[in-house]
Amino acid sequence: MNINNLLVKIKLLRLGHRIHRDHRTTTHCALVARAFGTSEMYYCGNEDDSLISSIEKVNESWGGDFNVTYVKSWKSFVNKCKKDGNFIILCTMYGKNIPDIEIDLRSIFKDRDIVIIIGSEKIPPELINLSDINVAISNQPHSEVAALAILLDRLFQGKQLNLKFTNSKLNIVPQEKGKSIYKL
Numbered sequence: 001m002n003i004n005n006l007l008v009k010i011k012l013l014r015l016g017h018r019i020h021r022d023h024r025t026t027t028h029c030a031l032v033a034r035a036f037g038t039s040e041m042y043y044c045g046n047e048d049d050s051l052i053s054s055i056e057k058v059n060e061s062w063g064g065d066f067n068v069t070y071v072k073s074w075k076s077f078v079n080k081c082k083k084d085g086n087f088i089i090l091c092t093m094y095g096k097n098i099p100d101i102e103i104d105l106r107s108i109f110k111d112r113d114i115v116i117i118i119g120s121e122k123i124p125p126e127l128i129n130l131s132d133i134n135v136a137i138s139n140q141p142h143s144e145v146a147a148l149a150i151l152l153d154r155l156f157q158g159k160q161l162n163l164k165f166t167n168s169k170l171n172i173v174p175q176e177k178g179k180s181i182y183k184l
Contacts, residue, residue, distance in 0.1 A: 009039040009113045010155065011086075012148070015074055015127075016120035017045035028145045029118060030055050034066035036152035037160035038116070041066070044074045045120065063168025078115070078130050086113045088131045091147050092123055095134030102154045105135070109155055116151060118144040 012033040017026045026048070030041050034055065043051070047070045055068045071077045082088060087108050108114070117131065128134060137147040152160060173180040 010037065010109075010152070011081075011113065011115045012038050012041040013071075013074060013077060013115055013117045014041060014043040014120065015045065015117060015123065017043045017048060017051070018120065019046045019048050022120050023048065023051065025143075025145060026051055026120070027054055029148060030066075030068055031058065032145055032149045032152070034058065034064065035160075035163070036149060037156055037163060038152065039066070041068045042071045042077060043068065044071050044077070061168070061170050063165030065166075074117075074124075075126070075130075078117070078127070081113075081115045082130070084113075086115045088133075089114060089116045089151070090123070090127060090131035090134045091116055091118050091137070091144070091151055092134055093136050093139055093141055095136040097136050097139060098151060098154055101133070101135065105133075105155060106157070114155070116148065118148055120144070 012029065014026055014029050016022075022045075026043060030051070033041050041055075052068045052070070055066060059066055078088060089105070105114075117127065135151060137150045169184055170181055171184065173182060
């Protein structure tokens with residue numbers, strides 16, 4: 001699988017964004033989604049122009065065209081995604097543990113776009129029924145940022161770590177010690 005040329009896409013839906021409480025966490029969800037190969041992130045809750053602006057600045061410096069979009073209704077968004085044939089993954093600690101289903105998920109990923117849903121506040125019970133599967137990254141309390149990274153890593157089998165972002169102005173020169181960034 002060449003991740004830069006995938007025809008199938010992964011999208012992220014972040015539920016219940018609260019500006020004053022979740023700004024950094026939602027931004028980190030977007031950064032992980034971007035760096036780990038998703039095409040776009042949608043969020044609902046409080047509309048937050050600074051979130052969108054932050055990710056646009058990252059794209060401007062580091063390349064890529066990752067997009068963040070506000071949706072007023074998670075339910076309408078999920079229903080439209082289902083109608084469009086997307087496979088809906090709800091990521092919570094209550095689902096099937098990822099080691100038990102990752103091969104099945106990768107099989108689905110070969111043919112269908114995927115929407116991964118992560119929460120901020122309590123997950124609406126109705127969403128559990130709308131989702132195609134509830135996936136857990138361990139069945140213990142955990143961070144949605146870490147859960148997203150692990151889920152994406154399992155789907156892409158580590159290939160996302162070699163993504164090449166187009167139109168970057170900055171690049172890192174990997175170093176054993178220190179840091180080196182060069183401008184293009």
